[in-house]
Amino acid sequence: MTTFLGIPIRRHADPSSPLREGESFPHAARREVNNEQLRGNLSRATATIRGKRAAVVAECADWEQLRDAGSAIKADVMSRLPELLEELERNVIARGGTVHWAADAAEANEIVARIAKSKGVDELVKVKSMATQEIGLNEYLEEVGIAALETDLAELIVQLGHDKPSHILVPAIHRNRAEIREIFLREMPEVPADLTDDPRQLAMAAREHLRRKFLTAKVAVSGANFAVADTGTLAVVESEGNGRMCLTLPETLITVMGIEKLIPTWQDLEVFFQLLPRSSTGERMNPYTSLWTGVTPGDGPQEFHLILLDNGRTNALADEMGRAALHCIRCSACLNVCPVYERAGGHAYGSVYPGPIGAILTPQLTGMHGHNDPNSTLPYASSLCGACFDACPVKIDIPTMLVELRAQSVDSDRGRKVPGGWSSAMKAMSWIMADDKRFRAAEKGLAAGRLIAGPDKKITKLPWPVNGWSSTRDTPAPPKETFRQWWAANRADGSDGDRAPEHNQKPEGTEGP
Amino acid sequence: MSVGSREAVLNKIRTALDGQKMPGPIPREYDTHGQHAPGSEHVIETLVDRLEDYKALVVRVGPADLADTVSSRLQGFDRIVVPAGLPAEVLEACRRVGRTVFVDGDPAILSAAELDEVQVVVTASRVTVALTGTIVLDGAADQGRRAISLVPDRHLCLVRADQIVETLPEALHLLEATRPLTMISGPSATSDIELNRVEGVHGPRTLDVVIIENS
The missing domain is CATH 3.40.50.10420 (NagB/RpiA/CoA transferase-like)
Structure with a gap:
C-alpha cells in the first residue's frame, strides 16, 4: 500500500452506501485513469458539452446577473x-x-x-x-x-x-x-x-x-x-x-x-x-x-x-461556509469542466455525487470520520484550478470549500497515535527549516537527488516520509547548486545584496516550475 | 396530513441555523422583459429560428388560412385526438377527408392505451417564449389533459402571435402556477449517448407548430 501524501487512504469500516462506496479517491482514481476506453469516452463527451454550454451562455448578456440572483435566492432559502x-x-x-x-x-x-x-x-x-x-x-x-x-x-x-x-x-x-x-x-x-x-x-x-x-x-x-x-x-x-x-x-x-x-x-x-x-x-x-x-x-x-x-443536509447546513454546497441545482457543469473528473471519471469518487460538487457535498452530507474514512479523501480530488467556480450557475465557491474541508480533515486527524506521512514530513521540514545549520546541511543532501534523478532529471520515487508525493507525480531533479550556494560563490565579497546583482551566471533550474 | 420525522427535521434545521448571519437582499438585475413587443415580427422570427434549431416543424399562417393549414398538416393521418375546447373551425378542419377525430372527454376520456392508438394530437397553447423556443400548455379547455399531448407520436400545436413573448420571465408572469403546466421546447430528445442530441424518444417525436399571425 502506498501512502498518498496528505491524503488519508484506508478503507472505512462502514458498509457500502451510495454516498460512501468504500474505496478512497486516490485508489479508485489510480485504477480508473488507466482505463483508456473510459478516458476516451469522457474526454469526447465533456468536450462536446463544454462547447455547447459556452455557446448558449455567451448568448445571455445578463448571465452574470442571473448567477448573482440564483446565488442570493439560494442563500435566502437556507436562512x-x-x-x-x-x-x-x-x-x-x-x-x-x-x-x-x-x-x-x-x-x-x-x-x-x-x-x-x-x-x-x-x-x-x-x-x-x-x-x-x-x-x-x-x-x-x-x-x-x-x-x-x-x-x-x-x-x-x-x-x-x-x-x-x-x-x-x-x-x-x-x-x-x-x-x-x-x-x-x-x-x-x-x-x-x-x-x-x-x-x-x-x-x-x-x-x-x-x-x-x-x-x-x-x-x-x-x-x-x-x-x-x-x-x-x-x-x-x-x-x-x-x-x-x-x-x-x-x-x-x-x-x-x-x-x-x-x-x-x-x-x-x-x-x-x-x-x-x-x-x-x-x-x-x-x-x-x-x-x-x-x-x-x-x-x-x-x-x-x-x-x-x-x-445529512442539516449537517451541511450547520457549517455556515459549507452550507453553500446545498445551493447546488445539480446541473453538472462543474463536472464537465473539471480536469480531474475528465480523467478519473465519476466512479472514482465513490459517491452518487461525483466531480467537484461531489467532492464538497458528499463529505458534508456524511461527515468525515477521520483518517480511515474514504470520504476524507474527496476534498483532495482537485487541482484547485477554479474552473468549477467559474462554471457554477449559482456561484458556489468550490475551490475555497475544498481547501476548508482539507483543513478540517487534517485537523480531525491530529490526535492519531501513529503519525502519518503528512504530519511526519511536515514535522521534519519544520525542524530542518527552524535552524540555519540544519537547513544548510539538508541542502547538501540535494546533490543525492541529482544522482537519483538520472539523465532525464526526474525523480519518480521519493523516500519515506515524502514517498506519497511521488506516487502520482514526478519530482524535478534539484538544481546543481541552491540559491544560497550560488550567492556564496558569487558574492564572496560579503555583499549583502543591497545593489542590483550583476549576474551572468543564473543558477540552473530557477527559471520556472 | 403529515407523517414521519417532521419535528425532528425542523428542529435540526433550526439548531443548524442558530446564530447565523442573515444574507443580504436578492439582486434582480437580469432582464425581466425583452426588447420587442409580444407578437412583433422580430419575436416571431426568433421563435421560428429556435423551433427549427430544435428540429420542430413550423409554419406561419394568417387567420383566414388556419383551417386549411391544419387540414393539410394532418394529411396522411386518420386518427386524431383533440381537447374538448378547440376552436370550431380547427375541429372542422381535423374532421375533413373522413379523419376519425376523438374529442377527449366527449363523451368519455381516452385511456392511455387508446391514446397510444392515435397518431396526432392537435392543441392550442397558453404562452410561448421566443428566445428559448418554449411553448407552454396549461391544461385549459383548448389544450386538454396532459396525457393527450404526450402519448400520441405527433403534436400539432397552435400558437397565436399575440401569445408569443420574447423572454422567459414574461411568460412565467402570465402563467397560473397551480394549473398543471407543461413547457415544451422542441420534440422529445436525449443527449444521453455521448452527449449528442438525438430527437425523438418517449414524448411526441414530431412537433409541428402553426403560428397564427395577427390579421
Whole structure:
C-alpha cells in the first residue's frame, strides 16, 4: 500500500452506501485513469458539452446577473428553511397532496415502499432522480419485492448494464455507443439482432422497451428540480418525455425531494429555468419541463405524496461556509469542466455525487470520520484550478470549500497515535527549516537527488516520509547548486545584496516550475 | 396530513441555523422583459429560428388560412385526438377527408392505451417564449389533459402571435402556477449517448407548430 501524501487512504469500516462506496479517491482514481476506453469516452463527451454550454451562455448578456440572483435566492432559502418548508407543506396539502418528512435514507425508503405496497404493485416507474439514488431506493425496493424501473435513457443503460452512475446528468457518460448497443442486445429481449450503434436507433430501442410500462404503470417515483414554497408547485426538468410519462399517466405519484431544493417564490423560477438548462445540457431550454401543484382533478395522478428528505443536509447546513454546497441545482457543469473528473471519471469518487460538487457535498452530507474514512479523501480530488467556480450557475465557491474541508480533515486527524506521512514530513521540514545549520546541511543532501534523478532529471520515487508525493507525480531533479550556494560563490565579497546583482551566471533550474 | 420525522427535521434545521448571519437582499438585475413587443415580427422570427434549431416543424399562417393549414398538416393521418375546447373551425378542419377525430372527454376520456392508438394530437397553447423556443400548455379547455399531448407520436400545436413573448420571465408572469403546466421546447430528445442530441424518444417525436399571425 502506498501512502498518498496528505491524503488519508484506508478503507472505512462502514458498509457500502451510495454516498460512501468504500474505496478512497486516490485508489479508485489510480485504477480508473488507466482505463483508456473510459478516458476516451469522457474526454469526447465533456468536450462536446463544454462547447455547447459556452455557446448558449455567451448568448445571455445578463448571465452574470442571473448567477448573482440564483446565488442570493439560494442563500435566502437556507436562512429561512424552516418557515419555507412549512409554507410548501401547507400549500401542497391545500391542493390535495400528502407531505412526509424523512430524517434519513432508511425512513424515506420505508415511506416509498409503504405507499407502493398499499397500491398492491410489485413494479413502479421512475424518473431520474439524484435524491432516490442517494438513498439507494431501487436496491431497497428490490429487497422488499418491488421492481423499480429507471426510465431515463442513461439511467436505463446503467441499470441494464448492472453498473453504477458516473455523472449527475448523464449517468452513463462513461459508456460509448458501441458499449450501449451491446448492453441493449444482451438485456432487452425484444431488440432486433441487427441493432446498430446509431444513437437514434438506440433511443428507439429504449422507447420500445419502456412504452408498455409507461402505459400500464400504477405508481411512479420522481425527484424534484425545484419546489416553490409560495404556490406549492413542484418542477421536473427533462428531455426525453419519460418524466412526463411518469408524472402524468400513473394513478399515484411519489416525489422524493431534498429539503434544499426549495425556492421561495414562483418568480424565482425565472432565474433557475434560465440557469439550469444552459448549464447542464447546453441548451437554451430542455425539451420538457413539468410543473404540478398537488392534485388536479381529472388530469394526472390523483394521489400525490411529497417526501421531504434530510439525510445529512442539516449537517451541511450547520457549517455556515459549507452550507453553500446545498445551493447546488445539480446541473453538472462543474463536472464537465473539471480536469480531474475528465480523467478519473465519476466512479472514482465513490459517491452518487461525483466531480467537484461531489467532492464538497458528499463529505458534508456524511461527515468525515477521520483518517480511515474514504470520504476524507474527496476534498483532495482537485487541482484547485477554479474552473468549477467559474462554471457554477449559482456561484458556489468550490475551490475555497475544498481547501476548508482539507483543513478540517487534517485537523480531525491530529490526535492519531501513529503519525502519518503528512504530519511526519511536515514535522521534519519544520525542524530542518527552524535552524540555519540544519537547513544548510539538508541542502547538501540535494546533490543525492541529482544522482537519483538520472539523465532525464526526474525523480519518480521519493523516500519515506515524502514517498506519497511521488506516487502520482514526478519530482524535478534539484538544481546543481541552491540559491544560497550560488550567492556564496558569487558574492564572496560579503555583499549583502543591497545593489542590483550583476549576474551572468543564473543558477540552473530557477527559471520556472 | 403529515407523517414521519417532521419535528425532528425542523428542529435540526433550526439548531443548524442558530446564530447565523442573515444574507443580504436578492439582486434582480437580469432582464425581466425583452426588447420587442409580444407578437412583433422580430419575436416571431426568433421563435421560428429556435423551433427549427430544435428540429420542430413550423409554419406561419394568417387567420383566414388556419383551417386549411391544419387540414393539410394532418394529411396522411386518420386518427386524431383533440381537447374538448378547440376552436370550431380547427375541429372542422381535423374532421375533413373522413379523419376519425376523438374529442377527449366527449363523451368519455381516452385511456392511455387508446391514446397510444392515435397518431396526432392537435392543441392550442397558453404562452410561448421566443428566445428559448418554449411553448407552454396549461391544461385549459383548448389544450386538454396532459396525457393527450404526450402519448400520441405527433403534436400539432397552435400558437397565436399575440401569445408569443420574447423572454422567459414574461411568460412565467402570465402563467397560473397551480394549473398543471407543461413547457415544451422542441420534440422529445436525449443527449444521453455521448452527449449528442438525438430527437425523438418517449414524448411526441414530431412537433409541428402553426403560428397564427395577427390579421
